[in-house]
Amino acid sequence: VIVFERAVRFEEVDAAGIVFFGRFQSYAHDALEHFFAGLEGGYAGIVVGRGIGFPVVHLDVDFQSPIRYGDVVFIETSLAKIGHRSAVFRHLMKKPDGTIVCDAKHTVVLTDLKAMKSCEMPADVRALMLAHLAAT
Amino acid sequence: VIVFERAVRFEEVDAAGIVFFGRFQSYAHDALEHFFAGLEGGYAGIVVGRGIGFPVVHLDVDFQSPIRYGDVVFIETSLAKIGHRSAVFRHLMKKPDGTIVCDAKHTVVLTDLKAMKSCEMPADVRALMLAHLAAT
Amino acid sequence: VIVFERAVRFEEVDAAGIVFFGRFQSYAHDALEHFFAGLEGGYAGIVVGRGIGFPVVHLDVDFQSPIRYGDVVFIETSLAKIGHRSAVFRHLMKKPDGTIVCDAKHTVVLTDLKAMKSCEMPADVRALMLAHLAAT
């Protein structure tokens, strides 16, 4: 598990006064960028440098508690499943007191962005993901 | 089914050149606002005027085909399920040629936004939703 | 002047309950896309098809009245100035009662997006812009 701290930004709420539900996908993506920060060039290096992306093909997300401006979440990112060309990332978002805000499972397919076709996982990317595969 | 046409906007793509997956929640919400446009005051009237919202408690979304700037989708919004305080909206997004882009199921809970507690569905809201309940 | 009607979207407010000031640049861009909608392929055709863009090099914006969810603005787009490679678009946003919300002047430079260098205006683009040059 790699943990990323994320404060709600001023412009992320909706007309109901809570963080817009679509924004949590941005939160999850921020956590994903942080997850790969340890690799040479980080996530941007994978996307821009190597031309490989992780398009999401399935989302399964539970929202359990709304958050507002002034709140902070801790996002625990791990792998629920790893295949050769696909994987399931889990981003579990909690308030500082442990309350679960959002439990997001993102199924991604490793993709050659030029050809827009699935591809094998690079070894270093796969190794990092395996190191954070949740026990079941 | 109520259909809403939505063009990709200039700023909605990501660094991989396709519409960012989190944006489809905004697309779905635009379709939801359009769905309720026929009621007095529209969706804004429900949220601002009556103080009732539809926070999403669960997302189940399949992404089948990426879209880019210049593309248009038709979003078919219907109800997959209707309870007393909750419901499942389905937003099926297709390209003009019929290719499925995204199949999103959003479980929402009718909520009194002041108390942030679930509440009964207003009769007109429920009637509109029932009129678009998909046969199973 | 070409007029574009734009409703405030649910997710466009900030924690102060009004439309976030940065969002008005998106409103202006929506109006710009609408402005060029009459050309073959529209604005997307210019950007994606011809590889030409209008990066903004200067913004001069007055905000006169805040708007909230439920509000609608009419955006009057015209040209304040037209050169060979640059131009000043003016996007004047008003409430239905005529109250000025935002008066935005955007200086843009026609740019070959591949070379990221300024370029001459295509004749049809220039003709449309000249047709909406404000008298001074």
Added chain:
Amino acid sequence: VIVFERAVRFEEVDAAGIVFFGRFQSYAHDALEHFFAGLEGGYAGIVVGRGIGFPVVHLDVDFQSPIRYGDVVFIETSLAKIGHRSAVFRHLMKKPDGTIVCDAKHTVVLTDLKAMKSCEMPADVRALMLAHLAAT
């Protein structure tokens, strides 16, 4: 001057492949939140706790160099002018090599968000701003 480091996020580019010009207002606001982070409760404490906001009434922004995914900017925030109820923040954004990306001047009016009327600056807010007033 208080400096804030900001990496371009994956979803912040537009269909021309560069950071969307409207996004820089979000960058500036992130820098503003960082500027006030030293006060008790931070910027959220001012907005949510004290009910005071800084709506922007005028924007004067120069864009000098585009940035892309993978880039980082350093935002130098200072005050160009301080009045009793209004002020001009300057957010000068530079690449690590010193290239100026964006020079943004935001005129704000201190506002009681409940009454939506201008108000006096709280003493601690004013003191922090005065400490970063640029010499002229």
